[in-house]
Amino acid sequence: GAGVSQSPRYKVAKRGQDVALRCDPISGHVSLFWYQQALGQGPEFLTYFQNEAQLDKSGLPSDRFFAERPEGSVSTLKIQRTQQEDSAVYLCASSPSWLAGYGGGTDTQYFGPGTRLTVL
């Protein structure tokens, strides 16, 4: 079956431009995560969706970052007025069950290939 897909795979933006990054999770997966990975670093949590509900957006670095998952499947991460420090790989992951609350952290996450964003 198909895995998690992301598009575009590479995006070059001029400083100040708005970008939209798409994630198609595995069909039927309830949970969806966005991560940001700077060069040479491990990924960092951005936001978490359970179906269409955005339950945690504590990792979004500024109000220029916005994520949505309106129908509980495809998700879009939007970055407004991009800055050079936004350059990173943006990873999406999905998992089959809901993961809110105690003891929920034992589910495998399936990662997409990432979108490499370069802001000039």
Added chain:
Amino acid sequence: KNEVEQSPQNLTAQEGEFITINCSYSVGISALHWLQQHPGGGIVSLFMLSSGKKKHGRLIATINIQEKHSSLHITASHPRDSAVYICAVTNSGAGSYQLTFGKGTKLSVIP
């Protein structure tokens, strides 16, 4: 916030060598994950464990909850094992879905 430390940061090995990558974390967890990341970004989950030991092919992962430490071993290493290996943890308690990642260990296996 949990602090996840990996060692070494970089590792070069000859084909056939036994490899160990270490991971330590600072506070209690519900699970620890070992992930593999190849050039180009794709991440694959290798293991998820909360106690003891797991084995899959030439890969072995162990965890010591009391010492807050885990190791990933690769037996009979092969050039195709060359990748970045990342340790990540999910904390126990509320918000336990969040993965906190280490910076990764870059492994190069030379023929």
